[in-house]
Amino acid sequence: MSATENVEANPMEALKRRLGQISDLGAAEGLMSWDQETHMPDEAARVRGLQMATLAGLRHELFTDAKTGALLDAAGPQGEDEQAVVRVARHDYEKATKLPTEFVEEHARAQNEAHHAWLEARKHSDFRTFEPHLKRMMDLARRQADLRGYDTHPYDALMDDYEPGMRAEQVRGVFADLRDRTLPLLRRIVAAGDAADYSVLTRPFPAEAQKAFAWARAGEAFGLRPAFARQDESAHPFQTNFSRSDLRITTRVEDYWPACLFGTWHEAGHAMYERGVSERWERTPVSRGASLGVHESQSRMFENLLARSLPFWERYFPALEAAAPEVTRGLDAGALYRAVNRVQPSLIRVEADEVTYNFHIMLRFELELALLEGTLKVSELPEAWNAKMEEYLGLTPPDDAQGVLQDVHWSAGLIGYFPTYTLGNLLSVQLLDAAKADPAIAAGVARAEYGPLLDWLQRNVHQHGRSLTPEQITVQATGRPLSADPYVAYLHGKYEGIYGLK
Amino acid sequence: MSATENVEANPMEALKRRLGQISDLGAAEGLMSWDQETHMPDEAARVRGLQMATLAGLRHELFTDAKTGALLDAAGPQGEDEQAVVRVARHDYEKATKLPTEFVEEHARAQNEAHHAWLEARKHSDFRTFEPHLKRMMDLARRQADLRGYDTHPYDALMDDYEPGMRAEQVRGVFADLRDRTLPLLRRIVAAGDAADYSVLTRPFPAEAQKAFAWARAGEAFGLRPAFARQDESAHPFQTNFSRSDLRITTRVEDYWPACLFGTWHEAGHAMYERGVSERWERTPVSRGASLGVHESQSRMFENLLARSLPFWERYFPALEAAAPEVTRGLDAGALYRAVNRVQPSLIRVEADEVTYNFHIMLRFELELALLEGTLKVSELPEAWNAKMEEYLGLTPPDDAQGVLQDVHWSAGLIGYFPTYTLGNLLSVQLLDAAKADPAIAAGVARAEYGPLLDWLQRNVHQHGRSLTPEQITVQATGRPLSADPYVAYLHGKYEGIYGLK
Numbered sequence A, B: 001m002s003a004t005e006n007v008e009a010n011p012m013e014a015l016k017r018r019l020g021q022i023s024d025l026g027a028a029e030g031l032m033s034w035d036q037e038t039h040m041p042d043e044a045a046r047v048r049g050l051q052m053a054t055l056a057g058l059r060h061e062l063f064t065d066a067k068t069g070a071l072l073d074a075a076g077p078q079g080e081d082e083q084a085v086v087r088v089a090r091h092d093y094e095k096a097t098k099l100p101t102e103f104v105e106e107h108a109r110a111q112n113e114a115h116h117a118w119l120e121a122r123k124h125s126d127f128r129t130f131e132p133h134l135k136r137m138m139d140l141a142r143r144q145a146d147l148r149g150y151d152t153h154p155y156d157a158l159m160d161d162y163e164p165g166m167r168a169e170q171v172r173g174v175f176a177d178l179r180d181r182t183l184p185l186l187r188r189i190v191a192a193g194d195a196a197d198y199s200v201l202t203r204p205f206p207a208e209a210q211k212a213f214a215w216a217r218a219g220e221a222f223g224l225r226p227a228f229a230r231q232d233e234s235a236h237p238f239q240t241n242f243s244r245s246d247l248r249i250t251t252r253v254e255d256y257w258p259a260c261l262f263g264t265w266h267e268a269g270h271a272m273y274e275r276g277v278s279e280r281w282e283r284t285p286v287s288r289g290a291s292l293g294v295h296e297s298q299s300r301m302f303e304n305l306l307a308r309s310l311p312f313w314e315r316y317f318p319a320l321e322a323a324a325p326e327v328t329r330g331l332d333a334g335a336l337y338r339a340v341n342r343v344q345p346s347l348i349r350v351e352a353d354e355v356t357y358n359f360h361i362m363l364r365f366e367l368e369l370a371l372l373e374g375t376l377k378v379s380e381l382p383e384a385w386n387a388k389m390e391e392y393l394g395l396t397p398p399d400d401a402q403g404v405l406q407d408v409h410w411s412a413g414l415i416g417y418f419p420t421y422t423l424g425n426l427l428s429v430q431l432l433d434a435a436k437a438d439p440a441i442a443a444g445v446a447r448a449e450y451g452p453l454l455d456w457l458q459r460n461v462h463q464h465g466r467s468l469t470p471e472q473i474t475v476q477a478t479g480r481p482l483s484a485d486p487y488v489a490y491l492h493g494k495y496e497g498i499y500g501l502k
Helices: A002-009 A011-038 A042-064 A066-074 A080-098 A101-123 A127-148 A154-159 A168-192 A207-220 A258-276 A292-306 A310-323 A333-339 A357-373 A378-393 A419-435 A439-446 A451-460 A470-478 A485-498 B002-009 B011-038 B042-064 B066-074 B080-098 B101-123 B127-148 B154-159 B168-192 B207-220 B258-276 B292-306 B310-323 B333-339 B357-373 B378-393 B419-435 B439-446 B451-460 B470-478 B485-498
Strands: A229-233 A239-243 A246-251 B229-233 B239-243 B246-251
Touching: A011 A042, A011 A066, A011 A080, A011 A229, A011 A239, A011 A246, A011 B011, A011 B042, A042 A066, A042 A080, A042 B011, A042 B239, A042 B246, A066 A080, A080 A127, A101 A127, A127 A154, A127 A357, A127 A378, A154 A168, A154 A357, A168 A357, A168 A378, A168 A419, A168 A485, A207 A229, A207 A246, A207 A258, A207 A310, A229 A258, A239 A258, A239 B042, A246 A258, A246 B042, A258 A292, A258 A451, A292 A419, A292 A470, A310 A333, A357 A378, A357 A419, A419 A451, A419 A470, A419 A485, A439 A451, A451 A470, B011 B042, B011 B066, B011 B080, B011 B229, B011 B239, B011 B246, B042 B066, B042 B080, B066 B080, B080 B127, B101 B127, B127 B154, B127 B357, B127 B378, B154 B168, B154 B357, B168 B357, B168 B378, B168 B419, B168 B485, B207 B229, B207 B246, B207 B258, B207 B310, B229 B258, B239 B258, B246 B258, B258 B292, B258 B451, B292 B419, B292 B470, B310 B333, B357 B378, B357 B419, B419 B451, B419 B470, B419 B485, B439 B451, B451 B470
Parallel strands: A229 A246, B229 B246
Antiparallel strands: A239 A246, B239 B246
16 A cells, blocks of 8 residues: 555654544544433443444554554654654553553453442442452552552652653642641631522523523633534533544533533633644644643633632623523622632532632542552541541541542542642642733733633643643743642632631 | 454454454444534534544455455354354455555545535536546446446446345336336326415424424334434434444424425434344444345335325324424315325426436436446436436426536446435335235324334344345345336325326
């Protein structure tokens, strides 16, 4: 075939062609998954599972094939762009080929069994039936870290899948700082009491109107437009995409209407990040967000820093009035702003507010680190969980389902994943502060006109894709490594105001 | 890898595994195509094209790989089911590998250019700019037939893609018979005149109500249910599926509401055929309808023989009244039945009724046969087209856009495809007559209760997939080869009644 001859003559072109095929197989998998969550008839599930496994298998085969390694070696990179493609692809290739097939297969089996055991255990709120599976997942995590290799801590080798270059030691330092400076704030808020009326958050807001209002703002405020994106419903909201011009977000409609609105804007943040990656990385492994943490910084910025701000509701109150007159009756923008910024310690991470959220993450980080190091036994985990919940949030879970069993992550072997949520929160404020050093951006944000901010984010964060590390992006965009300072200052400023603590 | 060792140890298992992968890649392509027509944001089109080309390329590579041939040779078939898989896969493999890569690439390029030229030519109603492309497509068709090989007529080698085993000679005979016995009927209908009121067909019928009514009947009358199927909108209606439990039909809503209703039931016929293929062929090349003609027999049966019958409208008139009171006002089931069965010679195939439709097909069959044989030059085609339109339907197209340029098929190199529409019409009546030999089925049809008929179709037609040829299915199900007799009798019975010609 003439295509094959080209391949031999120009290894860089051959490499790009192969990476393009791998990317395309990934897009097909992604579409099958999106369709499964949004449109697929129920009875199609079994065969769809087989189809997705085939695509994943072919993609893995093509990528870990020795030929890919040979092309990476032979491809003399020319420009900077190609250097980045080779660098990122080699990083992924070496990680993928360091794990023997037997290990990958064993891990997949264990993961599958642990996931089913977790579903059952959560249903019956019975940690003991999940315990042996979690033990096995932790053993596999340790073996995975050993196979991958690491300088100082096995956790680093695992976290690299989610937050490349980040180290446990750095997370530990930043989290300790954050904890020491926000736990007193939380205690002051709780002590102050809360007389606000939150019933507005469940006033009647028809499902179609919720979705339409959220989607219209995603376009108008945040730039996510139907020409290159769409919104659908699914049981759990998510963002996926099959190219930077084919972005899909999903939402869920509840009586508690903020779930739909803020969920939509959260996913819009993820989508706009993927939208902003430069077209020159198209169909290469560079063409994605740099890390889960950087991704979360974008989704949290839209969801919390922008959409939970007073200027946002001042600007969009009339639109909400038109969309849901029963919700806004007798209220003004200030009352809405107040209602969507309730602080309240609670048991469940995904329902937590801006002040308490990070304590849920610190707890998980500390526990998984101790499990990996062996200073905590899996059998002691529920007790340790409950003790930390009491220490941080003053609550004790009534059962394991509302405690240690609430998240899917550990059952899926995702160790080193949780910190990215808080890293994203911290980075969101650090980035917004840096952007607002430009007076035009600051003025825009104060009027809820985000065009200049979106441009800044595209230039300083989005466009680079994976060609820069999260740390490079952070330092280049904000002039310093990640720090808890901006977030701590933001929380104090916002919530001392709301709760009258000055 | 352990999987590879299994492959060597058991060639039949290895073959099934490979055919499964090929089927799964096809399903992914199908989903990408469905999504493109129904949901995809506009700007995603360019990259989606690349992604679909990758999947098609990988699928083709995997299938035409010498390893597939070796597995077909080595796979000692055990049971009947496996014999069918090997037989059908070998048929496809030999056809696919008979065409050299250079030919396939040239054909794809020519097809692409011809398609764009056709779009332009049709827009400007200018056959001359399309002429060189059509010449090239006919040359390629002749070469393709030569490469494939054939016994008596090159047309047979082409038609095999759409109607395996059918021969030009047989089509010629059946079509001549059909023409001689239905052209007099058409002339009598035209001579009789038509005083019916067709304005009911464009009375106000809200879009959502059209879709909902059509979809509810697709389930209630024809068995196509949301548990394994869904309905969406697209510019051109189609059916596709990614397994027998994942069927997708699309529809289009127009002021002329029968387009949505009968279009939906037409696609439901295609879908229920795919639904009915036995699960034992899952993820093999046997797992599809036997041919386009047999497929069309099912869609036409639902659309015309059942949904354009008086019992259907007697049964569903109350539901229509509830769904669209403005449509039914002052009417009864009989008036509706009359309105949806208008006979009127017209220029456009896709708008034709049951009596005139087949003349559009005969005309195309005769012309493409003459082009392939070389007895007609491409330059003479528009004239020949218009002469035949005058001969059969008494009409002369005012321009080529409404004449020879109206269909996409020839620009896509689909020579030998058109006859399947009429073969399907003929088979639809032949099958229904055979089924109605069972009094329970006949009684059901007379009450528009199609459960017993659907069971008969599943047993006699659907379940076999491609394990039987169209002719085997026809003979086993109806006791005779395909004939024009049943269709001719059906047309006379129905339309002599409607037009009072007795």
